[in-house]
Amino acid sequence: MGKIALLFPGQGSQYVGMGKPLYEHCVSSRTIFDQVDAVHQGTTTLCFEGPSEALNQTENTQPCIFAVELAALAALQCVGVEAQGIAGFSLGEVTGLVAAGVLSMDDGLKFVKKRGRAMEEAAQMTPATMVAVLKLENPKVEALCKEFNQCYPVNYNCPGQLVVALLKADQELFLTRVKELGGRGIPLTLSGGFHSPFMTYATKLLEKRIYELSFSEASIPLYSNAYAKPYPDAPVDIRSYILHQINHPVLWEQTMRNMIADGFTTFIECGPGKTLGGFLKKIDKSVTCHHVETLLTDYLEAKNAGKEWTFIC
Structure with a gap:
């Protein structure tokens, strides 16, 4: 039998109403x-x-x-599902640190608040945005980026x-070039150019703050966005991984492929939306x-019907 992994989504997955079913039906989630409130x-x-x-x-x-992701994790624990690995997309990696026991919930929330403020400040310094490029191979997109x-x-x-x-001022021309190359560009409703040098100022703001956090050894492997492999155990390396992730690319496809190669066959998305499940189907x-x-x-439904429920992977 293959292993089970938890996936925590990142910014961009939010929507009004998220987490309400968890709050209404699970005391631990509530x-x-x-x-957090x-x-x-x-x-x-x-x-x-x-x-x-x-x-x-x-x-x-x-x-x-x-909050929604930790509430989802609490609900999952209530129904008795246990995972053997974790990956989180961008912000979701911080939730993953809590889920893996590396950070306490209090420290995780403390860092999330500071991370959010720092990234907001960095975003305000330079008018940048993000575009999802579809239907083009990665080398073509990478080459196109060099034109700007x-x-x-x-x-x-x-x-x-x-x-x-990229810079907001370049968005329209970039979208035109994507179309000329046979691809499709979709502007994202995000407030900055995340996971890029646009966020270097945010990492500098957080360099001192990260020493306020206490780290423990992970109870299960947490795969890193920036390196597509499990986090190390040493606190100095954990700090480096967390900061490096903020202004470097998210290697999600490679992370998923590495986890599958490591024996993970069942993934559970814990958070708003189903974006990560959609990525996984294509991977x-x-x-x-x-x-x-x-x-x-x-x-x-099984409980209300008086039936036994068992998660089968």
């Missing part, structure tokens, strides 16, 4: 929301009611997604999808991906 007031209201303009501000988005000043391939999501960070159709809210629904 406790997570209450704990005590530190970052209004998180639950923003998740469930918005408005979307406020939810989409990076300094709010990150604590909100963090400050244009970087940043999120290697899956075959035929590579996200680019390798032989593996299975579930969503935690679907599993919780199945569990509750």
Whole structure:
């Protein structure tokens, strides 16, 4: 039998109403929301009611997604599913650090708040944006980036999808060039050029703050975005990995391929949306991906019917 891995999504997966089913049907999930609200007031209201303009501000988005992901993890633990590995996309990697026992929930939330503010500040310094490029091979997109000043391939999501960070002033010309090459460009509703040199200022802001955190040895492997391999155990290396991730590309496709090669056959997306499951289908159709809210629904239906529920992978 193959191994089970948890996947935590990142910024861009948020939507008004996210996490509400978890709050309504799982006491442990509700406790997570209450704990986050005590530190970052209004998180639950923003998740469930918005408005979307406020939810989409990076300094709010990150604590909100963090809360939903930990609530999803709590629900999963309630139904008795145990994982043997973790990967988180961008912000989701911080949730992964908590899920793997490397960071406490309090330290994780503390860092998420500081990370969100730092990235927001960096975004305000330079008017940058992000574009998802579809239907072009990675080398073509990488070559296209070199035609522009400050244009970087940043999120290697899956075959035929590579996200680019670039100056807002270059977006229209970039989209035109993508079309000329036979691809399709989709502007993303993000407030900055994440995982690129545009975020170097954010890493500098966080360099001192990261020493306020306490690290423990991971209970299960957490695969890094920037290196596509498990985090090391030494605190000095963990700090380096966390900071490096902020202004370097997310190697998601390679991470998934490495996890599959390491024996992971079942993946459970723990957080808002089903984007990561969509990527996984394009990376390798032989593996299975579930969503935690679907599993919780199945569990509750079986419980209400007086039947035994067992997760089969």
